[in-house]
Each structure stands twice: as structure tokens, then as C-alpha cells.
Amino acid sequence: MEAILDIETIGARGDAVARHEGERVFVDDALPGERHRLRLEPADRQGRRGRSLERLVTSPERVTPPCPHYADCGGCALQHWRAESYEAWKRDRVVEALARVGLGDVPVAALESVPPASRRRARFTARQTREGTVVGFHQRRGAWITAISECRVLQPSLARLPGLLAPLLEAFPPPRGKALDISATHSDTGVDLWIRHERHPPPDGLARLAAFAEAADLARLSWGGRTPEILIERRRPAIRVAGLALEPPPDAFLQATPASAETMMALTLAGLGEARHVADLFAGIGMLSVALLERGRVTAIDQDRGMLAALEAAGRAGGRSDRLEVRVRDLMRRPLVAAELAAFDAVVLDPPRAGARAQAETLAEAVNVDTVVSLSCNPATFARDARLLVDGGYRMGTVTPIDQFLWSAHVEMVAVFRRAPPDGMPAASSLE
Numbered sequence: 231m232e233a234i235l236d237i238e239t240i241g242a243r244g245d246a247v248a249r250h251e252g253e254r255v256f257v258d259d260a261l262p263g264e265r266h267r268l269r270l271e272p273a274d275r276q277g278r279r280g281r282s283l284e285r286l287v288t289s290p291e292r293v294t295p296p297c298p299h300y301a302d303c304g305g306c307a308l309q310h311w312r313a314e315s316y317e318a319w320k321r322d323r324v325v326e327a328l329a330r331v332g333l334g335d336v337p338v339a340a341l342e343s344v345p346p347a348s349r350r351r352a353r354f355t356a357r358q359t360r361e362g363t364v365v366g367f368h369q370r371r372g373a374w375i376t377a378i379s380e381c382r383v384l385q386p387s388l389a390r391l392p393g394l395l396a397p398l399l400e401a402f403p404p405p406r407g408k409a410l411d412i413s414a415t416h417s418d419t420g421v422d423l424w425i426r427h428e429r430h431p432p433p434d435g436l437a438r439l440a441a442f443a444e445a446a447d448l449a450r451l452s453w454g455g456r457t458p459e460i461l462i463e464r465r466r467p468a469i470r471v472a473g474l475a476l477e478p479p480p481d482a483f484l485q486a487t488p489a490s491a492e493t494m495m496a497l498t499l500a501g502l503g504e505a506r507h508v509a510d511l512f513a514g515i516g517m518l519s520v521a522l523l524e525r526g527r528v529t530a531i532d533q534d535r536g537m538l539a540a541l542e543a544a545g546r547a548g549g550r551s552d553r554l555e556v557r558v559r560d561l562m563r564r565p566l567v568a569a570e571l572a573a574f575d576a577v578v579l580d581p582p583r584a585g586a587r588a589q590a591e592t593l594a595e596a597v598n599v600d601t602v603v604s605l606s607c608n609p610a611t612f613a614r615d616a617r618l619l620v621d622g623g624y625r626m627g628t629v630t631p632i633d634q635f636l637w638s639a640h641v642e643m644v645a646v647f648r649r650a651p652p653d654g655m656p657a658a659s660s661l662e
């Protein structure tokens with residue numbers, strides 16, 4: 231079925247939205263103000279899609295996408311939109327999420343941008359096809375893979391990997407009909423690669439992998455379906471932060487770009503002010519903890535033992551063990567309770583997309599914690615948890631959105647919450 235529809239807006243997943251008989255229709259490669267002749271597809275779990283057959287009215291905000299793979303690669307959704315409009319839309323995602331929970335009056339700063347070619351983590355996919363092994367990113371729709379020959383988002387050391395991996399994987403083909411995932415991290419000492427193959431390489435395959443690691447100048451190569459087995463380590467992958475060398479385990483979480491990590495660290499340090507003992511919750515490998523260690527004591531908590539071990543080792547090697555404590559704990563099931571939180575002047579919260587509802591609830595009761603710095607990659611759960619903190623007596627400061635995932639629909643954000651002084655008391659800042 232065909233229809234001529236006007237595009238009204240860009241939706242939360244980064245696709246354009248039109249309306250047909252009251253129902254929303256999602257369209258790729260379209261912009262607000264445009265009119266498209268669309269083929270309407272049957273609705274599925276994610277709603278109804280319209281495939282553009284012809285663009286009848288073009289937005290003045292349309293630009294030529296810089297990437298040659300943009301038409302089908304699922305990595306980027308919004309390269310065809312003028313930068314100012316794209317950035318305003320991203321910022322609005324945060325403004326709207328806050329408004330939905332009654333925090334529409336909280337100031338939201340302009341979007342902090344990150345440069346292209348700076349993303350330091352990627353997850354590629356490989357598949358066997360009749361033409362050979364294809365390595366790249368999932369296409370926007372369907373199960374196909376776009377073979378990547380260049381990428382405007384990734385660090386060059388990562389962008390060249392699909393071209394190098396495709397011939398290698400002819401010798402280690404992905405299982406027929408199945409996708410093979412490959413995780414790659416750019417570290418200061420070189421690329422850390424994990425080929426998530428279920429089948430162990432045959433003994434004579436190891437020499438080929440070693441030659442590949444040499445030719446590609448990898449720091450480390452790991453193998454294995456569920457858990458990585460390190461096959462080759464030419465150099466230990468390391469990330470230097472605040473004078474310490476963090477050595478991440480294969481596929482450890484890392485903030486996506488060095489520039490966004492710097493911005494997050496600067497906002498966190500500024501927000502914490504003079505706090506002497508900080509709980510870094512959902513600390514991961516401790517990117518924020520190491521910056522905080524320069525000022526005082528840190529207790530870093532996360533459920534991932536491997537990442538905390540890397541943080542602990544970095545603290546030891548850098549002579550900061552006396553100020554650093556790490557604790558393995560599931561903070562969703564067992565958030566720190568008010569009595570435990572009383573040990574800290576301030577808390578940093580940086581949960582996964584699901585947010586930190588349980589922890590925000592106990593923070594709302596923790597009257598001794600003056601400052602909470604909240605970082606998030608999901609406007610909806612960020613706003614939900616912010617509401618809990620505000621209802622618990624915190625004042626919320628300006629939110630800074632960060633464009634950590636360039637040209638995607640994702641946005642990172644940071645805000646500082648401070649306990650309002652009891653009635654009749656002067657604000658903390660005037661006591662200093």
C-alpha cells in the first residue's frame with residue numbers, strides 16, 4: 231500500500247515519523263518538513279514502517295551524509311541532518327524526558343559535541359555469504375551486514391579492521407547461517423580484539439592468528455564464544471587516566487570516546503567540589519574513580535569483578551591503594567542503604583541504560599549525603615531517578631547533554647544534585 235505523507239518529527243530511535251490514519255509510521259532517511267511517497271509495510275513489534283519511494287518535498291536542513299555506507303549501514307541514523315538541527319534535537323530529548331516527570335524547569339545546557347573518528351569501541355559482525363565472509367555493521371533493517379571499508383565515527387585503528395578481518399575469517403569462517411561478533415577497543419598501546427568464535431582455532435591456525443596480530447599491530451587478541459581466552463598479547467592494552475594506567479580486561483566497558491570521558495570527568499570533579507570521601511557507584515573500570523583519587527578517598531562499587539580488579543591494580547601500581555577501596559556488589563538488588571551511605575560526603579552514579587531506581591530510592595532517604603553526581607546514557611531512566619532524588623530533598627542543577635554517540639539517537643547526560651539545607655539554614659556555599 232502506498233501513501234503520500236508529511237514527516238512531522240524525528241522519533242526517539244532516530245527515525246523520521248509521519249502519521250497515517252492516526253497511526254505513526256517510521257521512515258528512514260527523511261526529515262521533518264519533508265513529504266515522501268511511501269510504501270507502507272505491515273506493522274511489527276516496533277510499529278509500522280514506511281519505505282520512501284520518492285522524496286516530493288526536501289527539507290532545507292538536509293545535507294549530504296559524509297559516509298559512503300550511510301544509505302544502508304545501521305551504525306548512524308542522522309548523518310543527513312544539518313548539525314545545528316541534529317544537536318538541538320538531541321538536547322530536546324533530555325528536555326522532554328525531564329518535562330515528562332515534572333522537571334521541565336531544570337536548565338539544560340547546549341549539547342557538548344565530540345569529534346568524528348574518535349569512538350574507541352566497536353562491535354563488528356561477520357557472516358558467511360556466497361561472495362565470501364563479510365565483516366561490518368548490521369544494516370538498518372534485516373539480518374544483512376554492511377561491509378565497512380571506512381567509518382566516520384570510529385578511530386582509524388578500528389575503522390580499518392573490517393577490511394583486515396574479512397580475509398582472515400575466510401580461514402576461520404563464521405558458523406553457517408549465524409553471525410559472528412567481534413569486539414574491538416582502541417587502547418593507548420594498540421587495539422584489543424576479541425573474536426567471539428565458539429569453535430577453538432585448530433593448532434595450525436594459531437600461527438596464522440599470530441601473523442595477523444603482527445601485521446595488524448594488535449596489542450592483544452582473544453578468542454571464545456562466551457568468555458574471552460587471551461591467545462596473543464603483544465602489549466598489555468592500557469588507558470592512561472589521571473596519571474594511572476588502567477589495563478582493561480577484554481571487552482571491558484569504556485566511555486565511548488576520550489573527549490566525552492574528559493567532559494564527564496571535568497563535570498564530575500566540578501560537581502563534587504571539596505568532597506573528601508566519594509562512593510563511585512557503577513564504577514566499572516574506574517574511569518571516574520581515578521580522577522577522583524587525585525582529590526581524596528574513593529570507594530568504587532560495581533558488579534564486575536574483572537573491571538574492579540583492573541582498577542585496584544592500577545591504584546596499587548600508581549601508589550594510591552591507601553585511598554582506594556573496591557567492592558563487588560549488585561547495586562540493583564542490593565543498593566547501598568542510608569546507613570551505609572552515611573560514610574560518604576558524595577556519591578557518583580553512572581548506571582547502565584536501566585538506570586538506578588533502587589539506589590536513587592535509598593539516596594532519597596540518605597540525609598547525610600550532600601552531593602550526588604548523576605551520569606546516564608538514557609534520558610528516560612535518568613529523569614525517573616532525578617525525580618526520586620528531587621522528591622527526596624535534592625536540588626537539581628543544570629543538566630549537560632553530551633553527544634557521546636555521534637549521529638546516533640543516543641545521548642549521554644550529567645547533572646549535579648545537592649541537598650537543600652533545612653529551612654532557616656544558609657545554603658552550603660555561603661558557609662564555605
Ligand SMILES: C[S@@+](CC[C@H](N)C(=O)[O-])C[C@H]1O[C@@H](n2cnc3c(N)ncnc32)[C@H](O)[C@@H]1O
Pocket residue numbers: 483484485512513514515516517518531532533534537559560561562563580581582
Ligand atoms: C555506564 S557503565 C559505568 C562505567 C564507569 N562509571 C566508567 O566511567 O567507566 C555502567 C556500569 O554498571 C555496571 N553494572 C551493571 N549492572 C550492575 C549491577 N546490577 N550492579 C552493579 N553494577 C552494575 C556495569 O558493570 C558497568 O560497569
